[in-house]
Amino acid sequence: MEPQRPDPEQLLRQVKDETKHRGKLKIFFGACAGAGKTFAMLSAAHEKYKEGVDVIAGIIETHGRMETIKLMEGIPSLPLRKIEYQGITIRELDLDAAIDRNPNILLVDELAHTNAIGSRHPKRWQDVQELLESGIDVYTTLNVQHLESLNDLVADFTGIRVKETVPDSIFDNADEIVLVDIPSEVILERLQEGKVYLGEFAKQRAAQHFFKIENLIVLREIALRRTAERVDALRDIYKKFQSKKQSIADKILVCVGPGVLSTKLIRQAKQLASKLKCPWTALYIENDQHYVLAKEEQDFIKKALRLAEQLGAKTESLQETQTAEAIIHYAQQNNVTKIIVGKSRTPRWKHWFLRSLVNDIIDQSGIIDVYVITEDTPAPALKKKHSTFGLWLSFVNAIFVIAICTLLGLPAREWHIPEAVLTIYLTGIVIIAMTAEKASALLAVLLSAICYNFIFIPPYYTFYIHRMRDIVLLSLLLLTGLVISIHTSRLHQQSLFARQKEKYTAELYDLSRKLVITPSKTKVARVAAHHIGEIFDCAATIWVPDNLGDLELVSHPGIKAELKEESVAQWTYKHNQIAGFGTNTMPSARGYYIPLSNGESVFGVLGIIPKDKNKTFSIEEITLLGSLAIQTASALERVKIAEQMQKEKAIQNKIL
Incomplete structure (x- = not known):
């Protein structure tokens, strides 16, 4: 033969x-x-x-x-x-x-x-x-x-x-x-x-x-x-x-956060990396507080990571609940020798009640050097993600719950059982901490202490306390309420965080299950486009090259794409880089385009066109999009290999 x-x-x-x-x-x-x-x-x-x-x-x-x-x-x-x-x-x-x-x-x-x-x-x-x-x-x-x-x-x-x-x-x-x-x-x-x-x-x-x-x-x-x-x-x-030697002595890790200080940290890291002639990485930890950040703060994070990439850094974004532990673990796993972290200007009294991320990193750093850079000016106050109306509504709910607890505790005053009243108030604090912001839980603790002193400690309807036993009980209520409210609020945020991760995992599994049983290139494109479009509530398109190497819109056959969007997709396919709106390449386009690549070869392009022109993708959404794109690329690669094997088998049958 x-x-x-x-x-x-x-x-x-x-x-x-x-x-x-x-x-x-x-x-x-x-x-x-x-x-x-x-x-x-x-x-x-x-x-x-x-x-x-x-x-x-x-x-x-x-x-x-x-x-x-x-x-x-x-x-x-x-x-x-x-x-x-x-x-x-x-x-x-x-x-x-x-x-x-x-x-x-x-x-x-x-x-x-x-x-x-x-x-x-x-x-x-x-x-x-x-x-x-x-x-x-x-x-x-x-x-x-x-x-x-x-x-x-x-x-x-x-x-x-x-x-x-x-x-x-x-x-x-x-x-x-x-x-x-x-x-x-x-x-x-x-x-x-x-x-x-x-x-x-x-x-x-x-x-x-x-x-x-x-x-x-x-x-x-x-x-x-x-x-x-x-x-x-x-x-x-x-x-x-x-x-012919490539011995690298130092590795630098710069920690990115939701603030303007991150850009200064990245520039300092670049200068240090240039002097030491070593690689460096920009790391952001998506902890349980990430989902309540203001929009401006999330934009700072995206801009900082994009700036780090432009300056030659490797960028990483990890989902972990404990920020300091995650940073140290990443540094140890990747042989980092120097960590650069920022220190914001905060009132001195906050250091008495709140743990400092900088101190936590220093305490756990071991032999890793830690560089601390302080911001030049205090960060401007940003509008929180939740509305002012929602915050005031949570305060009203806290007042209402404490009022109900007070009414429920009135019979216990007649029975002279103060421990029962404390239990009722602590139960109300737990309910508020599980359903509202931390500020509302702290307000509930303060109101509980005031109501308990005013209504349940004799002489009634005064703030005078003359028995040591009542002082101890009031102190226990304040201390226990503070601990419960802080930890319950943290658990509430962590549960939201876990649910978000579970949702993304389920979406990835669902798409993977659908793509495994999809036999052809066109069907893979349609299934992926429909699934991704439903997740992000947008129009999703899949572009795949034809036999001549020109991209065609296989997810929506028969529909003529806009010339501008097609040119962005062609550029993304040719350069194996993201492009379109929200990026540095052709940002005036309506869509956000991601190459469907396995790291070496490009099998097509995924396009996302939001219904809302003002929408910006969050870091976790971009991460999910990247994972979905990798799955789609793997499915297209599998179909391509299967088609090649069928062609080779047909040729062998003709020869035989």
Whole structure:
């Protein structure tokens, strides 16, 4: 029997994959605006153009500077893409035109620029990432204050926080860094001559605060140090490659929480990881308090984890009831040597009654180093997840329950059995703690003590106590009530937490059971889309590639998808990354798109289109979506393998 001949189309795709290369990134890096980065980039481009290299200017921000405009002469430019926004025409880099033109080198000025709403990516550095993946070399410019990990440091020195930032991984993974360095005095001279574009700073404010000689000296030193750190990192990588050793001494774990302090912790962790040249992880623990967090607090958590990913960290989210124990257990299991945790500014009296997470971690850390970072300013008060009306209603219920307990205890006063009254009040406290917030339970404890003293301790209807026995009983009521209310409220939250986990487990099991008995690709897509749509009360779509590799909407055959949504799904499938609304890639889309991947191959795309345009997915919902996507991908992989086996069996039968 002759061996089976290889598929020519498969060989052609393999050759294309092997010949495809990632483009190279060259960053012209400076201390601040006016250092001459764009001028240096255009000068380097002219040299390449004279050598016969295909150089195209994708977008150059001239800001009306004649020197820059004159230097652009002779270099071909791509037409800019026009975007209409609120009656204003904004010109941005035409990403599709640049990829279709496919030059050897593309010039893209101002890497930290924020694109206009309606662009494929919110940030220009994301455009550059896609250009590099398409095999195009890119020249770009960047100021030191736009590096994400240095954002807090620069703000502390200059007093001005820059909003447009670039992940450090872009800088660290660049193929070449050109430091454009000129004396600080020269920059001030250029500022006086009007040759410096002030950008996001008001002119007067920039001259008074940012462009001061001491600030420029500090920025220049930071730029030099950051460039030197990258050179050291490259040298270490080279040594490691030469010795074939990968011994990592340190691992850093940064603890993320529901507050603005988390972003500072992540930037500090990135700086420490860069200095120690070690991996780092951002960890969030979904404890029993997670489900009562304010919406703003949950948004802080999602933004912090997303920032950590952009800076090169591994992110983890675990569901555990005991936060400190979970952090230490994770650190020990993953050989973490340093833990970074934040300490919020809280009133001193709270430390007398409440345990501190920082102290718990330090007590249990053992040989692990713990770095404690305190927030600069007290966190702003946030609106709680429950409504004000609901909180007041729970207070009214607490008052009502204690009133009922008081009425039930009146006969016991005549019988002179104070222990019975205490039991009745403690029962009411337990009922309130199991059904309401902790604040309502504490109010019930206070009301119980007041009512017991006023009504059941002689002399009646006064707060005077003259017997030691009554003082002891009242103290027992307060102490026991506090302990019961706190622990019962905690158990109530833990039960909600356990029910949520049980619900998610049941949903995963239900989908798995349905997919196991589903034989075809189309039916798998329909079953998964219907099941996921019911869970999240939204429109769910499944996209699977056809024989030519183009995505088709197999979960809803016969329905033509919107062109914009289809393009987002295609991008997700091609890059094996999430995209769509709520992400950093094409956020103006209506849907949230997840690749159906087993880690190596992509079998399709899951799209979620919420009915409510303002809906945002919580961390646990995103985690559940990821798990459902993995199950769907496994089912599609199983169907694909079964189809291949059937084809091979049919070929063998023909040969025999």
